[in-house]
Amino acid sequence: MDAKELHSLALTAARVRSLALDQVYTAASGHIGGSLSVADILTALYFHTMRVDPKVPTAPDRDRLVLSKGHTSPALYAALALKGFFPLEELKLFRSIGGHFSGHPDMRHVKGVDMSTGSLGQGISAAVGMALAGKMDKKDYRVYTVLGDGEIEEGQVWEAAMAAAKFGLDNLCAVVDVNGLQIDGATADVMPSEPLDKKFEAFNWHVLKVDGHDLEAVAAALDKAAGLKDKPTVILAKTVKGKGVSFMENDAGWHGKAPNDEQYQQAHAELTAMIGTLEKEGK
Amino acid sequence: MGEKIATRAAYGKALVALAEEYPDLVVLDADLSTATMTNSFAREYPDRFFDVGIAECDMVGIAAGLAACGKKPFANSFAMFSAGRAFEQVRNSVAYPCLNVKIVGSHGGLSVGEDGATHQCCEDFATMRSIPGMVVCCPCDGSEMTAAVKALLDYEGPAYLRLGRLAVDTVTDAIPGYKFELGKGATLREGSDVTVIAVGLMVQKALAAAETLAAEGISVRVIDMHTVKPLDVELVEKAARETGCVVTTEEHNIIGGLGEAVCACLSERCPVPVLRHGVEDTFGRSGKAEQVLEHYGLTADGIAARVREALKLKKG
Numbered sequence: 001m002d003a004k005e006l007h008s009l010a011l012t013a014a015r016v017r018s019l020a021l022d023q024v025y026t027a028a029s030g031h032i033g034g035s036l037s038v039a040d041i042l043t044a045l046y047f048h049t050m051r052v053d054p055k056v057p058t059a060p061d062r063d064r065l066v067l068s069k070g071h072t073s074p075a076l077y078a079a080l081a082l083k084g085f086f087p088l089e090e091l092k093l094f095r096s097i098g099g100h101f102s103g104h105p106d107m108r109h110v111k112g113v114d115m116s117t118g119s120l121g122q123g124i125s126a127a128v129g130m131a132l133a134g135k136m137d138k139k140d141y142r143v144y145t146v147l148g149d150g151e152i153e154e155g156q157v158w159e160a161a162m163a164a165a166k167f168g169l170d171n172l173c174a175v176v177d178v179n180g181l182q183i184d185g186a187t188a189d190v191m192p193s194e195p196l197d198k199k200f201e202a203f204n205w206h207v208l209k210v211d212g213h214d215l216e217a218v219a220a221a222l223d224k225a226a227g228l229k230d231k232p233t234v235i236l237a238k239t240v241k242g243k244g245v246s247f248m249e250n251d252a253g254w255h256g257k258a259p260n261d262e263q264y265q266q267a268h269a270e271l272t273a274m275i276g277t278l279e280k281e282g283k
Numbered sequence: 284m285g286e287k288i289a290t291r292a293a294y295g296k297a298l299v300a301l302a303e304e305y306p307d308l309v310v311l312d313a314d315l316s317t318a319t320m321t322n323s324f325a326r327e328y329p330d331r332f333f334d335v336g337i338a339e340c341d342m343v344g345i346a347a348g349l350a351a352c353g354k355k356p357f358a359n360s361f362a363m364f365s366a367g368r369a370f371e372q373v374r375n376s377v378a379y380p381c382l383n384v385k386i387v388g389s390h391g392g393l394s395v396g397e398d399g400a401t402h403q404c405c406e407d408f409a410t411m412r413s414i415p416g417m418v419v420c421c422p423c424d425g426s427e428m429t430a431a432v433k434a435l436l437d438y439e440g441p442a443y444l445r446l447g448r449l450a451v452d453t454v455t456d457a458i459p460g461y462k463f464e465l466g467k468g469a470t471l472r473e474g475s476d477v478t479v480i481a482v483g484l485m486v487q488k489a490l491a492a493a494e495t496l497a498a499e500g501i502s503v504r505v506i507d508m509h510t511v512k513p514l515d516v517e518l519v520e521k522a523a524r525e526t527g528c529v530v531t532t533e534e535h536n537i538i539g540g541l542g543e544a545v546c547a548c549l550s551e552r553c554p555v556p557v558l559r560h561g562v563e564d565t566f567g568r569s570g571k572a573e574q575v576l577e578h579y580g581l582t583a584d585g586i587a588a589r590v591r592e593a594l595k596l597k598k599g
Binding site for chain 1: 356375
């Protein structure tokens with residue numbers, strides 16, 4: 001990846017974070033912690049990896065993304081808006097009775113959303129079905145699904161993992177946003193899931209590990225996954241919940257809470273400063 | 284009376300028969316293909332059949348993904364598991380995004396027999412009809428099942444189809460003017476004193492009860508309500524107006540199924556006495572299927588007794 005693309009991705013990721021924050025603050029509800037941890041992953045997917053055209057959001061040959069951890073919709077909506085699926089202006093309708101930007105993504109009403117998700121553990125199964133359809137139809141599209149490391153406590157995830165391996169879905173790539181926290185605390189305390197690499201290996205998946213905030217590394221892992229054959233690939237992306245806002249980082253309390261005015265001002269200032277620095281670097 | 288065949292057997296044959304006409308039809312099963320009768324399809328069309336193992340929740344999600352890519356998936360298991368265990372997947376991954384997935388529940392009701400209560404699902408109409416937009420269908424015989432499978436292939440949207448385990452007499456093919464239409468009940472016997480609205484294998488028993496009651500001078504109308512949702516409210520209302528009382532009968536809990544759907548309809552449109560006949564809010568038990576049905580009163584005599592009660596209410 002050249003420096004120009006990397007810089008552009010970093011700037012986009014910072015904007016995704018800022019827009020996610022704005023949505024949660026405006027709605028006075030929503031999941032900011034996980035949106036900030038997954039922001040770089042979604043940015044790499046939509047702005048480096050995936051073949052999508054916002055002008056033809058349901059093109060049959062497009063790559064697909066199932067945000068299995070659907071509660072981080074603010075980051076998804078932000079990425080889709082920046083990609084051009086709908087105007088940025090519409091994001092103010094997040095969680096609003098007057099709009100279609102539900103707390104969890106609704107494929108019927110939001111352009112670019114490939115699957116309605118939100119009930120944890122279900123998205124990966126739908127992604128398996130999409131990848132299976134691609135194999136049946138001999139299409140070259142790829143299917144991506146993003147899961148949380150808390151989410152994978154759901155048994156259905158492992159049912160889907162077995163199925164993906166059985167059907168040899170090398171057109172499927174799962175990314176686990178390993179931020180180590182869930183509502184009730186540290187994932188290691190609530191329900192230890194490590195070693196995730198060995199678990200997925202045992203389920204016959206290719207396993208890649210990456211720093212989930214190193215955009216170049218995430219993009220490279222996604223590129224590499226596209227070349228891995230015969231088995232599905234999982235990218236275990238180590239992240240920080242709340243990444244980018246100092247007082248939200250590594251704090252489970254920010255899983256599903258909106259900032260108050262003062263907190264918002266501080267968070268907004270930090271993210272705006274990040275964007276400003278990147279913009280200056282770009283000139 | 285026509286051929287004796289289980290609706291699950293007719294279903295399996297229909298899938299194979301319609302496979303060429305519907306190239307997007309794909310079939311999923313969760314390790315029960317010999318029981319749900321999808322095994323013939325699996326043999327004939329191995330590239331369009333997916334056994335996901337004993338993982339019904341995953342199966343429903345995979346079906347949703349296939350539907351999102353234009354396939355017409357039929358996802359099969361026992362009613363207990365496809366409409367019970369995977370309820371939330373059906374709700375959130377299929378019905379909420381309005382994906383074109385057919386959820387199939389074989390071995391519905393008590394007539395599972397020997398396997399006992401854990402496998403005798405008498406709650407599937409209730410769970411499935413509680414989901415917004417779900418069509419709920421349970422044909423009474425092989426002929427009707429064949430027509431229902433085609434109708435469901437033509438219907439774009441989420442639906443639940445219940446299959447029965449037992450071989451049952453084919454009754455619909457002998458009815459003049461009978462035509463299967465999703466969402467429209469079929470009047471199998473005219474009558475003026477009382478209407479029995481039946482679904483599934485209770486249809487044949489309702490016809491037998493009507494015969495018995497005719498000998499007592501009671502004229503019984505029998506409606507085969509193969510589509511529990513959306514309910515054919517016009518037909519139900521017409522029957523209530525013309526016969527003055529109604530008995531519903533179903534191999535299902537009297538809570539949440541056809542009976543309550545009819546009660547809700549008539550309390551709003553034409554209040555008349557309605558008596559529900561079915562499983563009285565209890566679990567089943569092991570036994571030979573016919574013995575179990577008899578144990579819980581799901582017989583022609585059981586229906587006839589409810590009809591006599593209904594007539595008393597009507598007169599009272």
